[in-house]
Amino acid sequence: MLEIKNLHASVGGTEIIKGLDLSIGAGEVHAIMGPNGSGKSTLSYVLTGREGYEVTEGSVTFQGKDLLAMGIEERAREGIFLAFQYPVEIPGVNSATFLKEAVNAVRKHRGEDPLDAMTFLKLIREKREMLGVQEDKLKRAVNVGFSGGEKKRFEILQMAMLKPVFAVLDETDSGLDIDALRVVADGINNLRDPKRGMLVITHYQRLLDYIEPDKVHVLQDGKITRSGGKELALELEDKGYGEAAA
Amino acid sequence: MTAPMDTATAEARPQEGRQKQDEAVENAIREKYKYGFYTDIETDRVPKGLNEETVALISGKKEEPEWMLDWRLKAYRNWLEMDEEDARWAKVSFPPIDYQDAYYYAAPKKKEGPSSLDEVDPDLLDTYEKLGIPLREQEVLAGVKNVAVDAVFDSVSVATTFKKELNKAGVIFCPISEAIRDHPELVKKYLGSVVPPGDNFFAALNSAVFTDGSFVYIPEGVRCPMELSTYFRINAAETGQFERTLIIADKGSYVSYLEGCTAPMRDENQLHAAVVELIALDDAEIKYSTVQNWYPGDENGVGGIYNFVTKRGACRGVNSKISWTQVETGSAITWKYPSCILQGDNSVGEFYSVAITNNMQQADTGTKMIHIGKNTRSTIISKGISAGRADQTYRGLVNILPKADGARNYTQCDSLLIGDECGAHTVPYIQSRNRTAAVEHEATTSKISDDQLFYCMQRGLDAEAAVSLIVNGFCREVMKELPMEFAVEAQKLVGISLEGSVG
Ligand SMILES: Nc1ncnc2c1ncn2[C@@H]1O[C@H](COP(=O)(O)OP(=O)(O)OP(=O)(O)O)[C@@H](O)[C@H]1O
Numbered sequence A: 001m002l003e004i005k006n007l008h009a010s011v012g013g014t015e016i017i018k019g020l021d022l023s024i025g026a027g028e029v030h031a032i033m034g035p036n037g038s039g040k041s042t043l044s045y046v047l048t049g050r051e052g053y054e055v056t057e058g059s060v061t062f063q064g065k066d067l068l069a070m071g072i073e074e075r076a077r078e079g080i081f082l083a084f085q086y087p088v089e090i091p092g093v094n095s096a097t098f099l100k101e102a103v104n105a106v107r108k109h110r111g112e113d114p115l116d117a118m119t120f121l122k123l124i125r126e127k128r129e130m131l132g133v134q135e136d137k138l139k140r141a142v143n144v145g146f147s148g149g150e151k152k153r154f155e156i157l158q159m160a161m162l163k164p165v166f167a168v169l170d171e172t173d174s175g176l177d178i179d180a181l182r183v184v185a186d187g188i189n190n191l192r193d194p195k196r197g198m199l200v201i202t203h204y205q206r207l208l209d210y211i212e213p214d215k216v217h218v219l220q221d222g223k224i225t226r227s228g229g230k231e232l233a234l235e236l237e238d239k240g241y242g243e244a245a246a
Numbered sequence B: 001m002t003a004p005m006d007t008a009t010a011e012a013r014p015q016e017g018r019q020k021q022d023e024a025v026e027n028a029i030r031e032k033y034k035y036g037f038y039t040d041i042e043t044d045r046v047p048k049g050l051n052e053e054t055v056a057l058i059s060g061k062k063e064e065p066e067w068m069l070d071w072r073l074k075a076y077r078n079w080l081e082m083d084e085e086d087a088r089w090a091k092v093s094f095p096p097i098d099y100q101d102a103y104y105y106a107a108p109k110k111k112e113g114p115s116s117l118d119e120v121d122p123d124l125l126d127t128y129e130k131l132g133i134p135l136r137e138q139e140v141l142a143g144v145k146n147v148a149v150d151a152v153f154d155s156v157s158v159a160t161t162f163k164k165e166l167n168k169a170g171v172i173f174c175p176i177s178e179a180i181r182d183h184p185e186l187v188k189k190y191l192g193s194v195v196p197p198g199d200n201f202f203a204a205l206n207s208a209v210f211t212d213g214s215f216v217y218i219p220e221g222v223r224c225p226m227e228l229s230t231y232f233r234i235n236a237a238e239t240g241q242f243e244r245t246l247i248i249a250d251k252g253s254y255v256s257y258l259e260g261c262t263a264p265m266r267d268e269n270q271l272h273a274a275v276v277e278l279i280a281l282d283d284a285e286i287k288y289s290t291v292q293n294w295y296p297g298d299e300n301g302v303g304g305i306y307n308f309v310t311k312r313g314a315c316r317g318v319n320s321k322i323s324w325t326q327v328e329t330g331s332a333i334t335w336k337y338p339s340c341i342l343q344g345d346n347s348v349g350e351f352y353s354v355a356i357t358n359n360m361q362q363a364d365t366g367t368k369m370i371h372i373g374k375n376t377r378s379t380i381i382s383k384g385i386s387a388g389r390a391d392q393t394y395r396g397l398v399n400i401l402p403k404a405d406g407a408r409n410y411t412q413c414d415s416l417l418i419g420d421e422c423g424a425h426t427v428p429y430i431q432s433r434n435r436t437a438a439v440e441h442e443a444t445t446s447k448i449s450d451d452q453l454f455y456c457m458q459r460g461l462d463a464e465a466a467v468s469l470i471v472n473g474f475c476r477e478v479m480k481e482l483p484m485e486f487a488v489e490a491q492k493l494v495g496i497s498l499e500g501s502v503g
């Protein structure tokens, strides 16, 4: 469903992604690991169309369409979702309102009617309980005053509400305590679906104990230097990137 | 405004921007103003120009008593002595205004004054329907809170709804011209008592030629049974609108009042110089909300309303309270400082403001809180949003007089910039002559962040919906002060007035 070919991308004139190939099929979960600054978040921004991330070469095809030709919101509406490494605070904007606007924007794109208040509340309650997000969080402003872990849970709650076709999870496990990690991993596993692809960015093999990836890739200096099964994650944990990549 | 004793000036201009997102932000700005239509209706006008005869003609059209004409003429002579230059201290610029090249009175021609809603010209009813203003009482559904409306069209009030229900409660809600005829004792006592005719150039002009506006009197101990509102519509070309509103809340009473304003799109600038006076006696409370959406001019700054307004409330009684809430999105130029004179001990003044300027709009707005009585308290929350090439200034004065023991003020001014070509300025004047008083001031300036825009858009919102959401969030503290009935409308307006500010 997602086909990345010889992707080169630069930020502020500096090339960060330097010829990356990756192919992810429907229903597959791939993990990307790699040292700090290797370009993992950059890749997620390139895929989601963030301004300032300039593709200089290569192509990305999503469900047969040229992903790079689409605008940010168009990609989102087509089903690309990013769980942010650093979720953004939006003061004064009620979290539930934000979710509703997002869900309805996507529904509209799919030619569906907006959700009425009752249905929306029912749905949000169900997802919220599954992810252990307290009700009062949704009455607060988006991510404002949320702890690091709460922000990450809210990202997954949004993902559960938006039901994306392809999700990139950028270090969703960072900053989670052990219980939260399990809840979030369960949430992600619940969203595994034969029609849905996922790219999980992480530094820790621990997450991959819960979310078993179909493939693990090592990203170093803007390129994928190794790919393998989930045992590669164990090897990386053991030997570090330097040796494992060699 | 008086010379400041302590002046703090914080100015902010955005730094160099991050290219693409900002390019999108700066992209051709096209404002959609959906109230810009003109109603083709036969109009009765007094001849162009301004002199004592014009003043007398207006007074005559209104069938005013002698004392009112005298009052106007005095104001007119006072105005002649004044210099418009003296009103140009605000950070706005506009070419000289030719006061002789305008009409001062325009009214839809009517067969006979409408004594009931059924007699209102159907063209006018249609106009208000198009504007979304309910003038047909019977249409209000059971369970929905009623709002009484006074509809002012150019220089006259064309309809006032729910008069009977209000009468039952003893509330007087009528056009000010009617009040001058029917309640002269109240008008004589209070008109000009908060904003004297010679207060400033535009107030003097208004006092000479004011045409219509609303009069409200809430008797002692009465809580007004419904929201009151006045809807001002400028329709005729080359005509100034000089509204005059007077609201008196007698002891222990309460009223919530809202005004809305729109005008057709025209290439010429039109002057709207209003005066609003509020009086709250012991334990009374007035909540005054404005949703100002005059035509702002086009993206190149052609046309639009000059909104030069003097609004002031006097908390005359002990424990009285006056609260101003304004959402200012329209007008080419806004010059407006709704203020509170806190005379009564323990009286409270509040000012909640959202001002949005886009394209070439200019706004210099803020408030004055004059603390005279003991333990008087004031709160100022100002949210300024600037986009396009617009320029905006918050100008506020907190003045604590020697006898105001225990006075308190809290001021918070936040500015939000969209794009790289707009400006925001904060000019808070603070004068304190009482050692027991406490004054607190906070100010922030921020740009709408790329992170926030990207986050919203990654969730499927388009750029405009994202900006509208973020800006509404930024204004939330003020929006929540609006009466429920109008809050939704105001939120939409925020989105509309920023249309085109991002690509
Ligand atoms: N806006 C920017 N301007 C210049 N350089 C940038 C910018 N954003 C990222 N970079 C650089 O790009 C490189 C890759 O950053 P990226 O955030 O993609 O790394 P990462 O693999 O996600 O790291 P981490 O594991 O720490 O999250 C880094 O060297 C970073 O400094």
Ligand SMILES: [Mg+2]
Residues within 6 Å of the ligand: A040, A041, A042, A085, A170
């Ligand atoms: Mg990263």
